[in-house]
Amino acid sequence: MSYEERGTWVYLVVSAGVYAVYVTVMLARAADPITATAYQVPLLWSIGVAIVAAIVVRIVVEIGAGVARGVGDEVGREVGSRTGARVERRVADPFRADARDREIDRLGTLRTWMVLVAAALVALVMALAEWPHFWIANVIYLGFVAQAISSATVKLVAYRRGL
Amino acid sequence: MVKPTRVTNRIRALRFEHDELTQAQLADALGVTRQTVIAIEQGRYSPSLEMAFQIARVFGVGLDDVFQYPQEES
Numbered sequence: 001m002s003y004e005e006r007g008t009w010v011y012l013v014v015s016a017g018v019y020a021v022y023v024t025v026m027l028a029r030a031a032d033p034i035t036a037t038a039y040q041v042p043l044l045w046s047i048g049v050a051i052v053a054a055i056v057v058r059i060v061v062e063i064g065a066g067v068a069r070g071v072g073d074e075v076g077r078e079v080g081s082r083t084g085a086r087v088e089r090r091v092a093d094p095f096r097a098d099a100r101d102r103e104i105d106r107l108g109t110l111r112t113w114m115v116l117v118a119a120a121l122v123a124l125v126m127a128l129a130e131w132p133h134f135w136i137a138n139v140i141y142l143g144f145v146a147q148a149i150s151s152a153t154v155k156l157v158a159y160r161r162g163l
Numbered sequence: 164m165v166k167p168t169r170v171t172n173r174i175r176a177l178r179f180e181h182d183e184l185t186q187a188q189l190a191d192a193l194g195v196t197r198q199t200v201i202a203i204e205q206g207r208y209s210p211s212l213e214m215a216f217q218i219a220r221v222f223g224v225g226l227d228d229v230f231q232y233p234q235e236e237s
Contacts, residue, residue, distance in 0.1 A: 002197075002198040002199070003196070005198070098195040098199050099195060099199070099211060099214060100196075100198075100208050100210075101196075101199075162168070162202060162205075162206070162208055163207070163208050
């Protein structure tokens with residue numbers, strides 16, 4: 001698995017996981033009516049936690065991947081050859097995006113940007129109709145999460161099945 | 164699995180003809196990840212024209228010797 005694909009997995013898991021926790025917290029704190037629920041602090045916390053968790057989990061995953069691969073080791077793997085066995089040095093994959101990663105990233109964004117636009121349009125209509133801030137903020141937040149999850153899914157399918 | 168491209172290639176055969184060049188070594192020469200080389204070899208990713216020329220140059224052959232495209236059935 002390449003560096004960028006691992007990053008996409010982390011993005012997917014963190015986005016979905018943090019949103020699931022946010023929904024759970026909101027349901028636990030739900031007031032009557034639900035629009036009276038104090039959503040602001042949990043929402044801001046979940047955005048902050050998602051950013052920090054994405055960075056921390058990414059670092060942990062990369063350390064784990066490096067350990068599993070034995071980065072920097074002169075592995076000395078024998079490679080059969082007609083001209084006799086030779087020693088191959090196992091090299092780590094570069095920690096950067098290549099042309100395929102960039103194409104996959106573009107594909108993920110292009111195919112899912114309408115999710116964000118749809119959420120923005122729904123929020124706009126709700127604002128014009130003077131819906132409670134609770135719903136507007138949550139629709140916008142759901143739009144961000146839905147776009148993150150859908151784009152990561154599209155990218156992972158492209159990584160696995162091809163472009 | 165349905166391959167997303169009709170382009171086929173002989174990269175695997177060419178690697179073995181060139182002193183069993185590994186996917187990692189080819190990736191290093193091209194400046195891409197080993198996963199990208201694997202995806203190209205398996206027909207899951209069509210490289211750009213520029214990368215296709217770079218691959219052909221690594222093996223010292225022409226583009227047609229690396230990549231093939233089937234004739235349209237009429």
